[in-house]
Amino acid sequence: MSTFTLQDHGIPVTLPDGLSEEQVLGFHPFTSWIKTLTHSLSLQARDTTHPFHGDPYRLRSVTVQSFDLFGGQRLGFLKLTSDVSNGAGERLPGAVFLRGPSVAMLVALVPDDAPADTDERYALLTVQPRVAAGSLALAELPAGMVDDEGQFAGAAAREIREELGLEIPARELRDLTALALRGAEQGGEEGGEGEEDLARAVYPSPGGCDEFIPVYYHERRVPRAQLGEWTGRLTGLRDHGEKITLKLVRMQDLWREGARDAKCLAALALWEALRREKKL
Structure with a gap:
């Protein structure tokens, strides 16, 4: 296994053997998911009426569990878990299957x-x-x-x-x-x-x-x-x-x-x- 840190987010991403940082960052469903989720999380602090404003949740880490290659080379599916939790240690369900639109x-x-x-x-x-x-x-x-x-x-x-x-x-x-x-x-x-x-x-x-x-x-x-x-x-x-x-x-x-x-x-x-x- 290996780990890299997402730039601009400071979030550690752990990968299984056989999967590289380049492959993950080149997989649009992954980068799109990160962008959408972090945007939604940012609304907690900006909106005082947000239900989680008092103790906002953060994406703290991502662990890729498995992957599938299409044609033996192109990344097709990712199965991962994410740690999305607040200061009180309460977690949101974070198992994700990424396949894209x-x-x-x-x-x-x-x-x-x-x-x-x-x-x-x-x-x-x-x-x-x-x-x-x-x-x-x-x-x-x-x-x-x-x-x-x-x-x-x-x-x-x-x-x-x-x-x-x-x-x-x-x-x-x-x-x-x-x-x-x-x-x-x-x-x-x-x-x-x-x-x-x-x-x-x-x-x-x-x-x-x-x-x-x-x-x-x-x-x-x-x-x-x-x-x-x-x-x-x-x-x-x-x-x-x-x-x-x-x-x-x-x-x-x-x-x-x-x-x-x-x-x-x-x-x-x-x-x-x-x-x-x-x-x-």
């Missing part, structure tokens, strides 16, 4: 012969093995990890192309989470003075994982005869171990068909609420 896509298909004000829409789900869930056929919204910081819409368009076979320009995607959260935070824009600098996204498991997921929406008209061709189509990148079958479901049945998928339920709730408020 993902994107999810709600794609709605409307038959081309349906009237303009139709409610006839069909959503595309992917059915694929999810070993972590112990499933070989989990139905969920198309989703994928984001490799490059900030390229969320582009990553969403790429995943739609790879998993669904649809070419959709990134500019034609609507960010449902950004629409819902814009202006919702007190004080205006997210990340402003006195605000925690969180992403405009869904956090599916914030108790132990840093992953956040912007949810995008795209709607298009297609020939009715083509709708039947979607269900059962086998897609995905085989060299990435993807074995994906497409499933077409009526939008009004999406809550039931995708009930095990948090991304799906979040997307449907956002879509329905934004339409109700005439924002979509």
Whole structure:
């Protein structure tokens, strides 16, 4: 094991054998997590109304327990524990799985012969093995990890192309989470003075994982005869171990068909609420 100190923070970081300081500091999910957490911690002292203002918590150390490499060389996942405690010795739960952001896509298909004000829409789900869930056929919204910081819409368009076979320009995607959260935070824009600098996204498991997921929406008209061709189509990148079958479901049945998928339920709730408020 080895230890280095984070510059500008004075926080010791302990690493397991086989993992270097350069790899950790070059891993965007780690540096982003440190930046976001230390910003939130700084608000305790600046805001006299903060519930922890009297005895603020500090990030005192980080211990990386394990890591996974993608392709045998690129750092993909980090599992760590952090000591976040106050002067009284009270600790916050600090076990963290770092994997970085993902994107999810709600794609709605409307038959081309349906009237303009139709409610006839069909959503595309992917059915694929999810070993972590112990499933070989989990139905969920198309989703994928984001490799490059900030390229969320582009990553969403790429995943739609790879998993669904649809070419959709990134500019034609609507960010449902950004629409819902814009202006919702007190004080205006997210990340402003006195605000925690969180992403405009869904956090599916914030108790132990840093992953956040912007949810995008795209709607298009297609020939009715083509709708039947979607269900059962086998897609995905085989060299990435993807074995994906497409499933077409009526939008009004999406809550039931995708009930095990948090991304799906979040997307449907956002879509329905934004339409109700005439924002979509």
